[in-house]
Protein backbone atom coordinates (compact mmCIF):
# COMPACT_ATOMS: atom_id res chain seq x y z
CA UNK A 1 0.00 0.00 0.00
CA UNK A 2 1.30 3.42 -0.99
CA UNK A 3 1.30 6.50 1.22
CA UNK A 4 -0.87 9.22 -0.33
CA UNK A 5 0.82 11.96 1.70
CA UNK A 6 1.67 15.01 -0.39
CA UNK A 7 3.38 18.07 1.12
CA UNK A 8 1.52 20.53 -1.09
CA UNK A 9 -1.89 19.08 -0.22
CA UNK A 10 -0.98 19.03 3.47
CA UNK A 11 0.03 22.69 3.28
CA UNK A 12 -3.22 23.62 1.55
CA UNK A 13 -5.23 21.99 4.34
CA UNK A 14 -3.22 23.82 6.99
CA UNK A 15 -3.79 27.14 5.21
CA UNK A 16 -7.51 26.45 4.84
CA UNK A 17 -7.71 25.70 8.57
CA UNK A 18 -5.91 28.95 9.44
CA UNK A 19 -8.27 30.93 7.27
CA UNK A 20 -11.22 29.34 9.05
CA UNK A 21 -9.70 30.22 12.42
CA UNK A 22 -8.85 26.59 13.17
CA UNK A 23 -5.63 25.03 14.39
CA UNK A 24 -2.96 23.70 12.02
CA UNK A 25 -3.39 20.32 13.69
CA UNK A 26 -7.08 20.21 12.74
CA UNK A 27 -6.16 21.11 9.16
CA UNK A 28 -3.73 18.18 9.04
CA UNK A 29 -6.29 15.91 10.72
CA UNK A 30 -8.81 16.72 8.00
CA UNK A 31 -6.15 16.06 5.37
CA UNK A 32 -4.97 12.66 6.63
CA UNK A 33 -8.56 11.59 7.40
CA UNK A 34 -9.43 12.26 3.77
CA UNK A 35 -6.49 10.33 2.36
CA UNK A 36 -7.34 7.42 4.66
CA UNK A 37 -10.97 7.61 3.55
CA UNK A 38 -9.92 7.84 -0.10
CA UNK A 39 -8.50 4.32 -0.03
CA UNK A 40 -11.22 1.64 0.01
CA UNK A 41 -8.61 -0.85 1.20
CA UNK A 42 -8.34 1.18 4.44
CA UNK A 43 -11.93 2.17 5.23
CA UNK A 44 -15.37 2.21 3.58
CA UNK A 45 -18.50 4.29 4.17
CA UNK A 46 -18.48 5.55 7.73
CA UNK A 47 -15.96 2.89 8.78
CA UNK A 48 -12.87 3.80 10.77
CA UNK A 49 -12.32 6.96 12.79
CA UNK A 50 -9.67 9.55 13.48
CA UNK A 51 -8.93 12.17 16.13
CA UNK A 52 -6.58 14.98 17.06
CA UNK A 53 -5.95 16.62 20.44
CA UNK A 54 -5.28 20.35 20.55
CA UNK A 55 -4.39 22.64 23.43
CA UNK A 56 -6.56 25.76 23.50
CA UNK A 57 -5.54 29.29 24.48
CA UNK A 58 -6.71 28.75 28.07
CA UNK A 59 -4.41 25.75 28.36
CA UNK A 60 -7.11 23.07 28.35
CA UNK A 61 -7.06 20.19 25.84
CA UNK A 62 -9.80 19.41 23.36
CA UNK A 63 -10.08 16.37 21.18
CA UNK A 64 -11.59 16.54 17.70
CA UNK A 65 -13.04 13.11 16.97
CA UNK A 66 -14.96 11.82 13.97
CA UNK A 67 -18.67 12.39 14.39
CA UNK A 68 -21.43 9.91 13.58
CA UNK A 69 -22.79 10.19 10.07
CA UNK A 70 -19.56 11.43 8.48
CA UNK A 71 -17.33 9.55 6.03
CA UNK A 72 -13.59 10.07 6.30
CA UNK A 73 -13.06 10.71 2.58
CA UNK A 74 -15.28 13.79 2.57
CA UNK A 75 -14.81 14.95 6.14
CA UNK A 76 -14.79 18.65 7.06
CA UNK A 77 -14.28 20.43 10.37
CA UNK A 78 -17.93 19.97 11.51
CA UNK A 79 -17.42 16.21 11.05
CA UNK A 80 -14.68 16.30 13.69
CA UNK A 81 -16.54 17.78 16.67
CA UNK A 82 -14.45 18.95 19.64
CA UNK A 83 -14.89 17.44 23.11
CA UNK A 84 -13.20 18.52 26.35
CA UNK A 85 -10.59 15.88 27.09
CA UNK A 86 -10.11 15.92 30.88
CA UNK A 87 -13.63 14.79 31.87
CA UNK A 88 -13.26 11.82 29.50
CA UNK A 89 -10.02 10.73 31.16
CA UNK A 90 -11.75 10.69 34.53
CA UNK A 91 -13.85 7.63 33.62
CA UNK A 92 -10.79 5.51 32.89
CA UNK A 93 -10.54 4.23 36.44
CA UNK A 94 -14.23 4.47 37.28
CA UNK A 95 -17.07 1.95 37.04
CA UNK A 96 -18.35 0.60 33.72
CA UNK A 97 -20.52 3.11 31.88
CA UNK A 98 -23.69 1.98 30.16
CA UNK A 99 -24.10 2.96 26.50
CA UNK A 100 -26.52 5.81 27.28
CA UNK A 101 -24.20 7.06 30.04
CA UNK A 102 -21.20 7.01 27.71
CA UNK A 103 -23.10 8.91 25.00
CA UNK A 104 -24.35 11.40 27.60
CA UNK A 105 -20.79 11.94 28.87
CA UNK A 106 -19.53 12.59 25.34
CA UNK A 107 -22.42 14.90 24.48
CA UNK A 108 -22.08 16.80 27.75
CA UNK A 109 -18.47 17.59 26.88
CA UNK A 110 -19.05 18.67 23.30
CA UNK A 111 -17.81 22.21 22.80
CA UNK A 112 -20.65 22.88 20.36
CA UNK A 113 -24.01 21.68 21.56
CA UNK A 114 -25.47 20.82 18.16
CA UNK A 115 -22.45 18.83 16.96
CA UNK A 116 -22.93 15.20 15.82
CA UNK A 117 -22.38 12.39 18.34
CA UNK A 118 -18.67 11.61 18.74
CA UNK A 119 -17.58 8.20 17.44
CA UNK A 120 -18.33 5.23 19.71
CA UNK A 121 -14.56 4.78 19.95
CA UNK A 122 -14.06 8.31 21.33
CA UNK A 123 -12.95 7.15 24.77
CA UNK A 124 -10.16 4.96 23.40
CA UNK A 125 -8.97 7.89 21.27
CA UNK A 126 -9.08 10.05 24.40
CA UNK A 127 -7.10 7.59 26.54
CA UNK A 128 -4.26 7.11 24.03
CA UNK A 129 -1.70 9.81 24.95
CA UNK A 130 -0.93 10.97 21.39
CA UNK A 131 -1.94 14.00 19.38
CA UNK A 132 -3.08 11.95 16.37
CA UNK A 133 -4.92 8.62 16.52
CA UNK A 134 -6.00 6.75 13.36
CA UNK A 135 -8.27 3.70 13.16
CA UNK A 136 -9.08 1.64 10.05
CA UNK A 137 -10.54 -1.70 8.91
CA UNK A 138 -7.92 -2.36 6.22
CA UNK A 139 -8.57 -5.34 3.94
CA UNK A 140 -5.13 -6.93 4.46
CA UNK A 141 -5.42 -6.53 8.23
CA UNK A 142 -8.90 -8.15 8.23
CA UNK A 143 -7.63 -11.14 6.22
CA UNK A 144 -5.16 -11.77 9.05
CA UNK A 145 -7.19 -10.51 12.03
CA UNK A 146 -9.98 -12.98 11.13
CA UNK A 147 -7.88 -16.06 11.87
CA UNK A 148 -8.14 -18.42 14.86
CA UNK A 149 -5.32 -17.03 17.00
CA UNK A 150 -2.83 -14.59 15.63
CA UNK A 151 -1.07 -13.47 18.78
CA UNK A 152 2.20 -15.24 17.92
CA UNK A 153 2.02 -14.33 14.24
CA UNK A 154 1.42 -10.66 15.04
CA UNK A 155 4.43 -10.78 17.34
CA UNK A 156 6.53 -12.39 14.61
CA UNK A 157 5.50 -9.80 12.01
CA UNK A 158 5.47 -6.65 14.12
CA UNK A 159 7.59 -7.48 17.15
CA UNK A 160 6.74 -5.10 19.99
CA UNK A 161 5.55 -2.37 17.59
CA UNK A 162 1.91 -3.50 17.86
CA UNK A 163 0.03 -4.50 21.01
CA UNK A 164 -2.47 -7.34 20.58
CA UNK A 165 -6.07 -6.76 21.72
CA UNK A 166 -8.24 -9.92 21.86
CA UNK A 167 -11.75 -9.29 20.53
CA UNK A 168 -13.88 -7.15 22.77
CA UNK A 169 -17.06 -5.28 21.92
CA UNK A 170 -16.39 -1.78 20.50
CA UNK A 171 -17.39 1.14 22.73
CA UNK A 172 -16.69 1.39 26.45
CA UNK A 173 -15.27 -2.12 26.89
CA UNK A 174 -12.82 -1.80 24.00
CA UNK A 175 -11.74 1.64 25.24
CA UNK A 176 -10.89 0.33 28.72
CA UNK A 177 -9.25 -2.86 27.45
CA UNK A 178 -7.34 -1.09 24.65
CA UNK A 179 -6.01 1.48 27.11
CA UNK A 180 -4.98 -1.18 29.64
CA UNK A 181 -3.12 -3.24 27.04
CA UNK A 182 -1.55 -0.09 25.56
CA UNK A 183 -0.13 0.73 29.01
CA UNK A 184 1.18 -2.83 29.38
CA UNK A 185 3.09 -2.37 26.10
CA UNK A 186 5.03 0.86 26.48
CA UNK A 187 6.56 2.11 23.25
CA UNK A 188 4.12 0.33 20.96
CA UNK A 189 3.08 2.29 17.86
CA UNK A 190 -0.31 0.77 17.28
CA UNK A 191 -2.98 -1.69 18.43
CA UNK A 192 -3.92 -4.88 16.59
CA UNK A 193 -7.64 -5.46 17.16
CA UNK A 194 -8.49 -9.13 16.74
CA UNK A 195 -11.45 -9.63 14.32
CA UNK A 196 -11.75 -5.88 13.91
CA UNK A 197 -8.90 -3.68 12.56
CA UNK A 198 -5.95 -1.50 13.52
CA UNK A 199 -5.10 1.66 15.47
CA UNK A 200 -1.96 3.76 14.98
CA UNK A 201 -0.90 6.89 16.85
CA UNK A 202 1.82 9.54 17.00
CA UNK A 203 2.24 13.18 17.87
CA UNK A 204 2.66 14.00 14.20
CA UNK A 205 -0.12 13.63 11.58
CA UNK A 206 2.10 12.24 8.87
CA UNK A 207 3.81 9.73 11.15
CA UNK A 208 0.52 8.35 12.50
CA UNK A 209 -0.87 8.04 8.96
CA UNK A 210 2.28 6.51 7.54
CA UNK A 211 2.50 4.01 10.41
CA UNK A 212 -0.94 2.83 9.27
CA UNK A 213 0.32 2.46 5.69
CA UNK A 214 3.48 0.68 6.88
CA UNK A 215 1.61 -1.79 9.10
CA UNK A 216 -0.95 -2.55 6.39
CA UNK A 217 1.89 -3.06 3.91
CA UNK A 218 3.51 -5.53 6.32
CA UNK A 219 0.20 -7.42 6.47
CA UNK A 220 0.08 -7.47 2.66
CA UNK A 221 3.62 -8.84 2.63
CA UNK A 222 2.70 -11.56 5.12
CA UNK A 223 -0.18 -12.55 2.84
CA UNK A 224 2.05 -12.42 -0.25
CA UNK A 225 4.65 -14.59 1.50
CA UNK A 226 2.05 -17.35 1.65
CA UNK A 227 0.96 -16.77 -1.94
CA UNK A 228 -2.12 -14.65 -1.18
CA UNK A 229 -2.84 -11.48 -3.15
CA UNK A 230 -5.77 -9.20 -2.43
CA UNK A 231 -6.33 -8.10 -6.04
CA UNK A 232 -8.34 -5.00 -5.69
CA UNK A 233 -10.51 -3.06 -5.31
CA UNK A 234 -12.27 -4.53 -8.33
CA UNK A 235 -15.11 -3.32 -10.55
CA UNK A 236 -17.76 -5.42 -12.23
CA UNK A 237 -16.45 -7.22 -15.29
CA UNK A 238 -19.42 -9.42 -16.22
CA UNK A 239 -22.82 -8.30 -17.47
CA UNK A 240 -25.70 -8.91 -15.16
CA UNK A 241 -28.30 -11.61 -15.82
CA UNK A 242 -31.45 -9.48 -15.79
CA UNK A 243 -33.69 -12.53 -15.53
CA UNK A 244 -32.61 -13.22 -11.96
CA UNK A 245 -32.92 -9.52 -11.06
CA UNK A 246 -36.52 -9.42 -12.32
CA UNK A 247 -37.35 -12.55 -10.35
CA UNK A 248 -35.82 -11.15 -7.17
CA UNK A 249 -37.65 -7.85 -7.60
CA UNK A 250 -40.94 -9.59 -8.26
CA UNK A 251 -40.67 -11.82 -5.20
CA UNK A 252 -39.32 -9.19 -2.80
CA UNK A 253 -41.81 -6.48 -3.73
CA UNK A 254 -44.68 -8.91 -3.40
CA UNK A 255 -43.90 -9.92 0.18
CA UNK A 256 -44.53 -6.77 2.17
CA UNK A 257 -40.83 -6.72 2.98
CA UNK A 258 -39.09 -3.64 4.40
CA UNK A 259 -38.51 -2.81 0.74
CA UNK A 260 -42.24 -2.51 0.14
CA UNK A 261 -42.06 0.98 -1.30
CA UNK A 262 -39.00 0.50 -3.44
CA UNK A 263 -36.20 -1.97 -3.52
CA UNK A 264 -32.77 -1.25 -4.83
CA UNK A 265 -30.54 -4.09 -5.92
CA UNK A 266 -26.85 -3.41 -6.43
CA UNK A 267 -25.30 -6.15 -8.54
CA UNK A 268 -21.65 -7.05 -8.23
CA UNK A 269 -19.61 -9.58 -10.10
CA UNK A 270 -15.84 -9.37 -9.84
CA UNK A 271 -13.32 -12.18 -9.99
CA UNK A 272 -13.07 -12.17 -6.16
CA UNK A 273 -16.86 -12.25 -5.78
CA UNK A 274 -17.10 -15.15 -8.24
CA UNK A 275 -14.32 -17.00 -6.40
CA UNK A 276 -16.31 -16.55 -3.20
CA UNK A 277 -19.67 -17.40 -4.80
CA UNK A 278 -18.13 -20.47 -6.42
CA UNK A 279 -16.34 -21.78 -3.35
CA UNK A 280 -17.22 -25.43 -2.67
CA UNK A 281 -17.75 -24.48 0.99
CA UNK A 282 -19.71 -21.29 0.28
CA UNK A 283 -22.75 -22.26 2.38
CA UNK A 284 -20.64 -22.86 5.44
CA UNK A 285 -18.17 -19.98 4.99
CA UNK A 286 -20.99 -17.49 4.38
CA UNK A 287 -22.52 -18.33 7.76
CA UNK A 288 -19.42 -17.57 9.78
CA UNK A 289 -19.98 -13.83 10.04
CA UNK A 290 -18.82 -10.41 8.86
CA UNK A 291 -15.18 -9.40 8.35
CA UNK A 292 -15.38 -6.54 10.87
CA UNK A 293 -18.07 -6.06 13.52
CA UNK A 294 -19.82 -2.94 12.25
CA UNK A 295 -20.57 -4.43 8.81
CA UNK A 296 -23.33 -6.45 10.48
CA UNK A 297 -25.60 -3.44 10.79
CA UNK A 298 -25.61 -2.92 7.03
CA UNK A 299 -25.38 -6.45 5.62
CA UNK A 300 -26.79 -8.65 8.45
CA UNK A 301 -24.87 -11.56 9.96
CA UNK A 302 -24.95 -13.66 6.78
CA UNK A 303 -26.11 -13.49 3.15
CA UNK A 304 -28.82 -15.55 1.47
CA UNK A 305 -27.61 -17.94 -1.23
CA UNK A 306 -29.50 -19.00 -4.35
CA UNK A 307 -28.64 -20.95 -7.47
CA UNK A 308 -28.07 -19.08 -10.73
CA UNK A 309 -31.22 -20.61 -12.28
CA UNK A 310 -33.46 -20.08 -9.23
CA UNK A 311 -37.08 -19.45 -10.23
CA UNK A 312 -39.54 -17.40 -8.19
CA UNK A 313 -40.60 -20.41 -6.13
CA UNK A 314 -36.98 -21.18 -5.24
CA UNK A 315 -36.40 -17.56 -4.27
CA UNK A 316 -39.50 -17.62 -2.05
CA UNK A 317 -38.25 -20.76 -0.40
CA UNK A 318 -34.80 -19.30 0.21
CA UNK A 319 -36.32 -16.15 1.73
CA UNK A 320 -38.49 -18.27 4.03
CA UNK A 321 -35.50 -20.33 5.11
CA UNK A 322 -33.49 -17.16 5.73
CA UNK A 323 -36.31 -15.67 7.80
CA UNK A 324 -36.59 -18.85 9.86
CA UNK A 325 -32.88 -18.92 10.56
CA UNK A 326 -32.85 -15.22 11.41
CA UNK A 327 -35.75 -15.63 13.87
CA UNK A 328 -33.97 -18.48 15.63
CA UNK A 329 -30.76 -16.44 15.78
CA UNK A 330 -32.72 -13.57 17.31
CA UNK A 331 -34.51 -15.74 19.86
CA UNK A 332 -31.36 -17.56 20.95
CA UNK A 333 -29.43 -14.36 21.51
CA UNK A 334 -32.16 -12.03 22.73
CA UNK A 335 -32.76 -14.51 25.55
CA UNK A 336 -29.39 -13.74 27.13
CA UNK A 337 -29.77 -9.92 27.03
CA UNK A 338 -30.44 -7.99 30.20
CA UNK A 339 -32.92 -5.72 28.43
CA UNK A 340 -35.61 -6.68 25.91
CA UNK A 341 -34.70 -6.35 22.22
CA UNK A 342 -37.00 -5.69 19.30
CA UNK A 343 -36.38 -7.96 16.32
CA UNK A 344 -35.36 -6.21 13.10
CA UNK A 345 -36.80 -7.35 9.78
CA UNK A 346 -36.02 -10.91 8.71
CA UNK A 347 -34.82 -10.11 5.18
CA UNK A 348 -31.28 -10.54 3.88
CA UNK A 349 -29.25 -7.52 2.74
CA UNK A 350 -27.04 -9.63 0.49
CA UNK A 351 -28.08 -12.37 -1.92
CA UNK A 352 -25.31 -14.50 -3.39
CA UNK A 353 -25.95 -16.06 -6.80
CA UNK A 354 -23.85 -19.19 -6.71
CA UNK A 355 -20.82 -19.00 -9.05
CA UNK A 356 -22.08 -15.74 -10.58
CA UNK A 357 -22.14 -12.70 -8.31
CA UNK A 358 -24.13 -11.02 -5.58
CA UNK A 359 -26.86 -8.46 -4.97
CA UNK A 360 -26.79 -5.99 -2.11
CA UNK A 361 -30.32 -4.92 -1.14
CA UNK A 362 -31.33 -1.54 0.16
CA UNK A 363 -34.32 0.68 0.70
CA UNK A 364 -32.39 3.41 -1.11
CA UNK A 365 -29.96 3.32 -4.00
CA UNK A 366 -27.24 4.56 -1.66
CA UNK A 367 -27.87 1.86 0.97
CA UNK A 368 -27.65 -0.81 -1.73
CA UNK A 369 -24.43 0.64 -3.15
CA UNK A 370 -22.83 0.81 0.32
CA UNK A 371 -23.76 -2.84 0.86
CA UNK A 372 -22.22 -3.70 -2.51
CA UNK A 373 -19.00 -1.89 -1.65
CA UNK A 374 -18.74 -3.70 1.70
CA UNK A 375 -19.21 -7.04 -0.10
CA UNK A 376 -16.58 -6.16 -2.68
CA UNK A 377 -14.04 -5.67 0.10
CA UNK A 378 -15.32 -8.47 2.33
CA UNK A 379 -15.10 -11.17 -0.35
CA UNK A 380 -11.47 -10.25 -1.05
CA UNK A 381 -10.67 -10.39 2.68
CA UNK A 382 -12.52 -13.70 3.14
CA UNK A 383 -10.93 -15.34 0.08
CA UNK A 384 -7.49 -14.24 1.30
CA UNK A 385 -8.22 -15.42 4.85
CA UNK A 386 -9.28 -18.85 3.55
CA UNK A 387 -6.13 -19.29 1.48
CA UNK A 388 -3.94 -18.04 4.33
CA UNK A 389 -5.57 -20.21 6.99
CA UNK A 390 -9.19 -20.27 8.07
CA UNK A 391 -11.56 -17.28 7.90
CA UNK A 392 -12.62 -16.96 11.54
CA UNK A 393 -14.56 -13.78 12.33
CA UNK A 394 -16.44 -12.96 15.55
CA UNK A 395 -19.06 -15.58 16.38
CA UNK A 396 -22.82 -15.40 16.53
CA UNK A 397 -23.14 -13.95 20.03
CA UNK A 398 -20.76 -11.08 19.28
CA UNK A 399 -22.45 -10.44 15.93
CA UNK A 400 -25.79 -10.21 17.67
CA UNK A 401 -24.46 -7.85 20.33
CA UNK A 402 -23.20 -5.59 17.56
CA UNK A 403 -26.31 -5.83 15.36
CA UNK A 404 -28.60 -5.05 18.29
CA UNK A 405 -26.34 -2.51 19.96
CA UNK A 406 -28.34 0.65 20.49
CA UNK A 407 -25.39 2.82 19.42
CA UNK A 408 -25.04 1.04 16.09
CA UNK A 409 -28.76 1.26 15.42
CA UNK A 410 -28.44 4.99 16.05
CA UNK A 411 -25.76 5.27 13.32
CA UNK A 412 -28.18 3.89 10.74
CA UNK A 413 -30.86 6.33 11.83
CA UNK A 414 -28.43 9.24 11.40
CA UNK A 415 -27.52 7.96 7.93
CA UNK A 416 -31.16 7.59 6.94
CA UNK A 417 -32.24 10.93 8.35
Ligand SMILES: [Zn+2]
Nearest residue numbers: 048135196197
Ligand atom coordinates in the same frame (compact mmCIF):
# COMPACT_ATOMS: atom_id res chain seq x y z
ZN1 LIG B 1 -13.55 -0.06 14.05
